[in-house]
Every structure is written in structure tokens, then in C-alpha cells.
Amino acid sequence: MIRNxxxxxxxxxxxxxxxxxxxxxxxxxxxxxxxxxxYTAVAMIPIAMIFDLLDGRVARWRHTxxxxxxxxxxxxxxxxxxxxxxxxxxxxxxxxxxxxxxLVFFAACSIxxxxxxxITADQLSTPEGKVKYFEGTPVTLNIIPxxxxxxxxxxxxxxPVRIFNMEFHLIIFLYxxxxxxxxxKTLHIPKP
Numbered sequence: 001m002i003r004n005x006x007x008x009x010x011x012x013x014x015x016x017x018x019x020x021x022x023x024x025x026x027x028x029x030x031x032x033x034x035x036x037x038x039y040t041a042v043a044m045i046p047i048a049m050i051f052d053l054l055d056g057r058v059a060r061w062r063h064t065x066x067x068x069x070x071x072x073x074x075x076x077x078x079x080x081x082x083x084x085x086x087x088x089x090x091x092x093x094x095x096x097x098x099x100x101x102x103l104v105f106f107a108a109c110s111i112x113x114x115x116x117x118x119i120t121a122d123q124l125s126t127p128e129g130k131v132k133y134f135e136g137t138p139v140t141l142n143i144i145p146x147x148x149x150x151x152x153x154x155x156x157x158x159x160p161v162r163i164f165n166m167e168f169h170l171i172i173f174l175y176x177x178x179x180x181x182x183x184x185k186t187l188h189i190p191k192p
Contacts, residue, residue, distance in 0.1 A: 011055035012072045018048035019080030026084070026091040041088050042150050048080035049140050070121065074114040081139035082110025085146040089175065092153040098168035102176050109179035110139050116183075134189040137181040145174040 025041035028034075055073060086103040094103060113136050120135065152158050152171055159170035181187060 006069060008055045008058040009069050009072055011051045011058055012069065012076050015048045015051035015055065015073075016076035016079050018044040018051065019076065019084045022048070022080070022084040023087045026087045030091045038088070038091060038150075038153075041084070041091070042146065045080060045084060045088075045143055045146060048076075048084075049143065052077060052080070052140060070118060074118055077114055077139050078107075078111050081142045082107045082114075085142045086175075088146060089149050089172075092149055093158050094149070094169050094172055094175075096167045096169070098166060099172045102168075102172045102179070106142075106175045106179040109182045110142065113137075113139060113182040133191050136184045136187050137178065137189055138191075139182060142178055142182075145171075145178050148174055 022041045022044040025037045025044065029037035029041065052073070055069070086107045089103055090100070094100075116135065149158070149171055161168055161170055
């Protein structure tokens with residue numbers, strides 16, 4: 001399998017490495033409470049974004065795009081921009097049952113969004129092979145609810161609410177909004 005890798009795939013794997021590392025750091029924060037682990041977990045997401053940007057650029061520059069590369073890219077993106085933000089949000093305290101259901105939905109929508117991209121990319125691409133727009137928001141935008149969560153966490157308030165004896169955090173609805181926009185078929189975002 002290693003012989004089938006292209007140079008661009010190394011950037012894709014680095015993206016996935018950042019996502020897995022981010023999850024590990026969030027888990028370490030959960031067990032120790034030491035904030036440097038949380039900040040490291042969050043910092044790894046923009047680094048994953050850089051690798052995600054570079055893998056596509058390198059593949060086009062070297063004319064080495066492949067179906068395996070596209071699948072690797074989606075798998076790495078699910079980890080870095082779906083699972084890792086959900087894990088970090090959980091580690092910061094979004095842990096009620098409702099919070100968890102929405103975070104699972106958020107991660108599942110990331111998976112669905114990337115699967116749809118993989119099966120529609122050929123239909124949506126130009127003759128040069130570049131996709132003109134995203135259907136739904138790209139998963140990399142999931143850094144936004146993560147940044148808002150980190151900001152709220154660092155200021156000591158995730159906005160807990162209790163209604164009908166059910167606890168949740170208001171900030172969780174940002175994850176719900178982003179989950180829904182990822183799977184929207186009518187929302188078209190121009191691809192840079």
C-alpha cells in the first residue's frame with residue numbers, strides 16, 4: 001500500500017495525525033484538568049487545516065490526484081474536523097445527554113458531508129478536475145464553533161441551561177447549526 005502513496009498523501013496523513021493528536025490531548029485534558037492540553041488540542045486543528053489545504057495543492061501541482069488520495073483526505077478530515085472538535089467540546093464540559101446527542105449528530109453530519117462530497121465531486125468538477133463549489137458548508141469551517149467554545153470556556157461560561165429537568169449548554173446549538181449546514185444540499189459555497 002505504501003508504494004501507492006503520492007507525495008500529497010503525506011500531507012493528508014499529517015492532517016489525520018493532527019486530528020488524532022488533538023483527540024488525545026483533549027482526553028489528557030479531561031483526565032488532568034491541565035489547560036495546556038486543551039490549548040494544544042485546539043491548536044492542532046488549524047495545523048490540520050494547513051495540511052488539508054496543502055494536500056490538494058500538492059496533488060494538483062504534481063498532477064497526482066488519485067481516488068485513494070480523495071478517500072484518505074475525507075477520512076483525515078472526518079477525524080480532524082468532525083471527531084476532534086466534538087471530543088474537544090466534550091472535554092470542555094459539553095457533557096449533558098443533550099450535549100452528547102448533538103455532538104454525535106455533529107460528527108455524523110461530518111461523515112455524511114464528506115461521503116456526499118466523494119460521490120458528487122466528479123459531477124461538480126470542471127474539466128480541469130477542480131470542484132467549483134461545496135454542497136453544504138465544508139467541514140473545515142467546524143473550527144468556528146470550536147473557537148467559540150474555547151472562548152466561552154476560557155471566560156468560564158458555557159451557558160448551562162436547565163429546562164424541564166434536562167440540562168444542556170446553549171453553546172451546543174452552534175454545533176447543531178453547523179451540523180445542519182454541512183448536510184444542506186441547497187447551500188452552495190464557492191470553493192477557493
